[in-house]
Each structure stands twice: as structure tokens, then as C-alpha cells.
């Protein structure tokens with residue numbers, strides 16, 4: 615079952631076609647990698663999926679399982695029909711290339727922020743602290759603690775996010791993406807700025823998120839060791855176009871992919 619279908623996506627900035635008629639499909643409960651040399655268009659694709667950008671052409675179909683009164687059913691959303699703040703409520707969350715935390719808030723508060731955009735209480739009920747808000751707040755707090763425990767950062771819940779080392783701040787950002795209980799998480803260069811040991815720990819964590827929460831992962835990453843190690847399927851783009859798709863082994867041995875990386879003076883094999 616495909617949880618995400620990107621169909622004939624194109625977007626230009628001025629005269630530059632950053633993404634050019636790109637299509638790929640992501641299998642549910644898998645780790646899918648989108649790779650390509652510098653400036654290939656990867657972040658632009660992510661920004662279209664998470665609706666920071668509106669593409670000129672194409673469709674993005676998201677088909678998550680959703681909870682209903684009768685159990686679970688499968689929804690189908692054309693993401694282009696929704697605004698950026700509506701996307702989380704549909705079961706899709708993301709992290710960013712650069713850590714974006716509210717530095718003067720605690721670790722707990724930062725993680726809880728990830729769920730506040732989907733809360734049920736409106737502005738008036740929040741202002742008056744109505745019971746629905748208190749109940750909702752308690753639920754989010756409990757969920758945040760569960761996530762922090764999973765990430766091994768529950769012992770620093772009440773410390774300021776700003777005072778944490780970089781690797782921990784990355785985990786807090788991951789926690790914020792997890793707390794809304796998404797079906798799909800898109801991770802934009804999660805290993806950027808990490809050392810080898812931190813990257814290995816991250817690889818384990820991402821695989822654990824998939825296995826324990828049943829969440830599908832879509833990953834953009836420069837660290838080829840991480841990509842080849844954890845992704846089941848990889849799509850390679852260059853100049854906004856797909857140049858290859860396959861398993862890590864197929865991608866590693868693909869001469870077109872090797873040439874694209876060498877042409878930009880980058881390393882494919884880690």
C-alpha cells in the first residue's frame with residue numbers, strides 16, 4: 615500500500631526549474647530516501663509536500679490510516695487542497711534542515727508544541743481555560759512524556775531547550791514531529807552536523823520509530839552511510855528530475871547516479 619504518491623510535480627523559481635515532472639511513491643511503513651547532489655531540488659520537494667510551497671503542476675496524494683469510531687479507515691487527501699497548518703492534522707509532520715526550537719521554552723514545552731496545532735479547544739475556550747482545554751493539555755503532556763521516554767530525554771523535560779547539546783536538540787525536534795502521532799514523517803537532513811556516533815544512534819532511532827510506531831519515514835540526507843544503511847527504497851534526483859530509483863544496492867552501483875555525484879564533486883559511497 616502506498617501512503618504517499620507524488621505525481622508529475624514541477625515548480626520553477628524565476629527561470630529555474632527546481633523540480634521537473636517528478637513522480638515517486640512511498641510504501642507504507644517503510645524508510646524511503648530522496649537523495650541527489652547539492653541543489654538537486656530535494657528540499658523543494660519536501661517544501662511542496664509539507665505545503666510551504668505550492669507547485670506549478672502535479673498532485674501529491676497522501677493516504678494514511680485514520681482512526682474512526684468503527685476502528686481504522688484509509689483516508690485520501692490531495693495535499694494541495696490544504697494549507698500548511700492543516701497538514702499536521704492529516705497525519706504528516708516534518709523536521710527541518712536547521713534545528714528550529716523555541717530556545718526559551720523547556721524541552722517538554724517544545725515537544726508539546728508539535729501537538730498544539732491539532733488541539734480541539736478553540737481560542738475562546740483556551741483563553742478561559744475551559745475543562746476541554748485542561749483535559750487536552752493533560753493528554754498532550756502524557757503523550758510528550760511517552761515520546762521523551764522513547765527518545766531517552768525524559769530526564770531533561772524541565773530544562774531549557776537552548777541549553778542542550780546539538781544532538782539532543784535534534785532529538786527534541788524529532789519528538790515534536792512524533793507527538794502529533796503522524797503516519798508519515800519527513801526528515802530533512804536529520805544527520806546534518808552530527809558526528810559518527812550520533813549518526814549511528816540516529817539510524818537506530820529512525821528504524822525504531824518505523825518499527826515501534828508503524829510510522830513511514832521519508833528522508834532527505836547527505837550522509838550516504840545513513841541512507842544506504844536504513845532506507846529500503848531510494849529515489850535519486852538531479853536538476854529536479856528523477857535519474858534513478860531502487861534499493862540501496864541498485865543505487866550504489868548505478869553509473870548514472872555515480873556520474874551525477876562526481877559531476878558535482880560529491881561522494882556517493884560512504
Ligand SMILES: Nc1ncnc2c1ncn2[C@@H]1O[C@H](COP(=O)(O)OP(=O)(O)OP(=O)(O)O)[C@@H](O)[C@H]1O
Pocket residue numbers: 627630632650651652653654655656657658659
Ligand atoms: N525559494 C526559492 N527561491 C529561489 N530559488 C530557490 C528557492 N528554493 C530553492 N531554490 C533553488 O532551487 C534549486 C533546488 O534547491 P533545493 O534547496 O531544493 O536543493 P537541495 O537538493 O535540497 O540542495 P541541498 O542538498 O544543497 O540542500 C536550487 O538551485 C535553489 O537555489
